[in-house]
Amino acid sequence: MTHPTTPAGDGADATIPERNPEPTATAPAETAAPTLRPDDVVARVLARAGTALDEGDTRWTDDDGDQLDREERAALRRVGGLSTELEDVTEVEYRSLRLERVVLAGVWSSGTVEDAELSLRELAALAETAGSEVLDGLLQRRQNPDPGTYFGSGKAAELADVVRATGADTVVVDADLSPSQRRGLEDIVKVKVIDRTALILDIFAQHAKSKEGKAQVELAQLEYLLPRLRGWGESMSRQAGGRVAGGEGIGSRGPGETKIELDRRRIRTRMAKLRREIAHMRPARETRRASRRRHQVPAVAIVGYTNAGKSSLLNRLTGAGVLVENALFATLDPTVRRARTPDGRTYTLADTVGFVRSLPTQLVEAFRSTLEEVAEADVLLHVVDVSHPDPEGQIAAVRTVLGEIEGVDDIVEVVVLNKADVADPETVARLRRREPRSVVVSAHTGEGLEELQRVVAEHLPRPHEVVDVVVPYDRGDLVHRVHSEGEVDDEQHTADGTVLRARVGADLAAELRAVSVA
CATH class of the missing domain: 3.40.50.11060 (GTPase HflX, N-terminal domain)
Structure with missing residues (x-):
């Protein structure tokens, strides 16, 4: 053809x-370009x-x-x-x-x-x-x-x-x-x-499944559609204006509200309702985040280009079982799971929506509430598909979107070079030199995950308050919190209770001192 x-x-x-x-096999190499x-x-x-x-x-x-x-x-x-x-x-x-x-x-x-x-x-x-x-x-x-x-x-x-x-x-x-x-x-x-x-x-x-995700997508679609409505002459008129029905006659007639004007008004009304619904969903997320902050639970967010392997990494680290698919934007609704560092500390790991080059402005605005999960994190795991022909371009695209989220600049970023099992070793080496704080992994084979967990543990905030207390045996809940939220240096069991020497957050330290029998 x-x-x-x-x-x-x-x-x-x-x-x-x-x-x-x-x-063509016969084409000279020097003339191809x-x-x-x-x-x-x-x-x-x-x-x-x-x-x-x-x-x-x-x-x-x-x-x-x-x-x-x-x-x-x-x-x-x-x-x-x-x-x-x-x-x-x-x-x-x-x-x-x-x-x-x-x-x-x-x-x-x-x-x-x-x-x-x-x-x-x-x-x-x-x-x-x-x-x-x-x-x-x-x-x-x-x-x-x-x-x-x-x-x-x-x-x-x-x-x-x-x-x-x-x-x-x-x-x-x-x-x-x-x-x-x-x-x-x-x-x-x-x-x-x-x-x-x-x-x-x-x-x-x-792909949106949650109520909030569907509302965010619909809002973005309506923002995109609003300036693109089109009519076709007077055939779109819906009613006569003025006071024609009252018999006012000449000079009082007008085209009235056209169909396109009516559609625009309905879209603006629907957009206002969606914004209210999304705003009403915000307190629930803030309550969950406040609970994690109150219990001094560190947060890690997984970000990256679409189809970089973020969900596979989440499944490997937590066994979450979220959808994994070799397709763009397979994940839209954020998933938060608990994970543990090699030394036993608990933290949350959040999988977020993937980014793409020239991500539509409507989506960035509509998903701003979801991206707040990123702003609240203590560590960002920036997952990169190192087998992609242009991983540097993907890194730049993700950082451009992250730059639009307030408060992200101060968060520690660890670049996770994923899919190393199918990547060119020279590309991996080049990115390791370009990104000093990087870890080479394969979510498919499990390669490098131990090193990744060690790096995450190094950058998570550590509790700073030192306590030396004797916790009564009827307050085993506090002992459990010390193990999950703090770092235990020494633990002994005596007749009076559990002797703990540990580093914990300020709130937990106050509770421990209040019940200590020493």
Whole structure:
């Protein structure tokens, strides 16, 4: 299949040849880089399409539990026969997002060819995670996106040809489109066009399970939808304004509230209600965190790029059995479990939502309450997929989002280089030099977990109050708290009670001294 040549005025390339995932063996190595074209990048991405889904993946361990959520999650995959082809393009914003057969599209305006390929490959993984089938792709080398259609007119027409030839019903653009760009591109390709933000929001809507998670996702979706509502002339009018019903006649009539105005008002009302609901859920989280602080329980939060292996690490360290899936944004609702250091101290370990490049602002704002768990932590375990082609880029993307959370700058960050069993040793060594406070692990094999636990124990806050007390035998609860919250230097059992010499928090120290019989 040969696509039409795009006019040079659009900043496009030469004719795109037949898609060929295998490189030509006779091409000289020294000329490969200068002659590399965007369609070569697309061909490599399509050759690896399908990597977002984990059908047949056996990289689970006994620590991952029964994985009962996987059957429910699998039900969200693509279903044949569903189509989003537009019969009336004016109604696109009022239709639910159902992906099935998609074509990827992007603009390569800066950076290297590796950057462009990684971005498009991540878009393919996002589309497959949402339940779609990636059919084809198009990448334009252009200095600046077109303000009207994002692509130039020629490249947009070529994209329409690709859509017709493949039978796709959705175009996914690797960027955040303005409302006018999306409308302009839809008018040309005649199928639904969604951007990167809408795709991520749809994945979040599929995977959210808790009441708070669903409310946060819906709020983010409505914030995204509000400026993108569109009407179509006077046909959207809903009522006559003025006092026509009272017979006032000429001069008193008006278009009244149009359908689009009515929809906007309803969306704003719903958004206000969701914000109130999320605010009402906040005291429960604060109560739980206050209880942990009162009992001097240190907190560790797991953060990182999506699909870096955060949930697998949580399962390894605590046996939580949370969902593990080789897909982007498999975890949305935070999970908090208790864990113990090698010397017996108790701390909490929280698994949080993964980050991604250019994370939609709506999601950062909507999930700010969930990210408070990160701000309350004493140690951050920044999990990095060291087998990824660009781990440094993932680290930078995560730290950009963390920088938007107040109070995170003062928290100790330990970089966990995960998936070391399948990573390039040179990449691991390079990141070890770049990140002095790092630990190499494999959540799949268990490699390096003992060292990780030792490093966590070193950076957890230690109780500072020294007590030397005799606790009566009827107050065994206090002895238990000393073992779980403090550090016991010496323990003896006498006729009067349990003799303890330990370091504990100030509140527990006061309780121990109050009951001591010495």
